[in-house]
Amino acid sequence: MQQLSVVISGFDHYDDVRVNPSYEVPKALAEKGVDGLDDVELAISAVSLPVSFAKAWPTLRETIEATHPNIVIATGLKHAARGVMLERCATNLMDAAKPDVDNMTPRRAPIDPNGPAAYWTRLPLRSILADFTRDGIPATLSSDAGTFVCNSLFYNLLNWASGQDKVLAGFVSFPLINESRHPQHGLPLRHLVTAGADVVRDSVRYYRRPTSGDILIA
Numbered sequence: 606m607q608q609l610s611v612v613i614s615g616f617d618h619y620d621d622v623r624v625n626p627s628y629e630v631p632k633a634l635a636e637k638g639v640d641g642l643d644d645v646e647l648a649i650s651a652v653s654l655p656v657s658f659a660k661a662w663p664t665l666r667e668t669i670e671a672t673h674p675n676i677v678i679a680t681g682l683k684h685a686a687r688g689v690m691l692e693r694c695a696t697n698l699m700d701a702a703k704p705d706v707d708n709m710t711p712r713r714a715p716i717d718p719n720g721p722a723a724y725w726t727r728l729p730l731r732s733i734l735a736d737f738t739r740d741g742i743p744a745t746l747s748s749d750a751g752t753f754v755c756n757s758l759f760y761n762l763l764n765w766a767s768g769q770d771k772v773l774a775g776f777v778s779f780p781l782i783n784e785s786r787h788p789q790h791g792l793p794l795r796h797l798v799t800a801g802a803d804v805v806r807d808s809v810r811y812y813r814r815p816t817s818g819d820i821l822i823a
């Protein structure tokens with residue numbers, strides 16, 4: 606049986622957000638696993654990162670170096686999102702409108718002065734979106750994850766992945782957790798966990814059998 610390792614990261618709580626869905630989802634997936642995958646033994650590691658330009662990526666990289674993952678899925682919270690946002694592109698820009706947890710507010714600065722302007726995600730967004738439709742998860746494709754810590758982490762992750770032989774990596778933004786029956790804003794946690802499981806399952810399938818039908822940049 607093939608053994609594959611997946612790292613899924615989220616962020617610590619910040620601002621006025623008591624429970625950051627971007628960590629609740631990785632934690633639930635690491636605890637419960639993901640069904641629907643035959644002939645594969647999946648090891649899922651969840652890690653929570655500080656909302657810090659300087660420390661988020663080094664913290665994720667430590668977990669990556671300890672677990673040698675085949676797939677890395679980073680997640681974050683987008684307060685204003687109605688549904689799940691599948692991020693297409695990481696840009697080489699920090700432009701913070703508020704300080705991070707270290708009280709740093711980088712303005713109009715590159716993340717890597719020698720790096721390319723942007724990277725496309727390496728996750729199969731089209732097949733993930735198709736599964737979201739099947740599971741009734743409201744979702745959109747998004748062109749960028751902003752210019753705060755989420756985008757910085759995404760860019761550093763893809764910068765690293767570009768030097769690896771075969772690692773899939775990408776970023777998914779979650780809305781707030783909202784347990785009301787018909788939420789106008791945000792989604793119940795169980796829907797977010799279903800969405801996270803779809804992302805892992807499709808990424809594993811794509812890792813094992815890349816097909817020309819799954820266009821990465823959707």
Ligand code: PCA
Pocket residue numbers: 616619625627656680681682683750751752753754755756
């Ligand atoms: N969202 C922030 C950083 C941490 C998080 O969950 C962002 O949008 O950059």
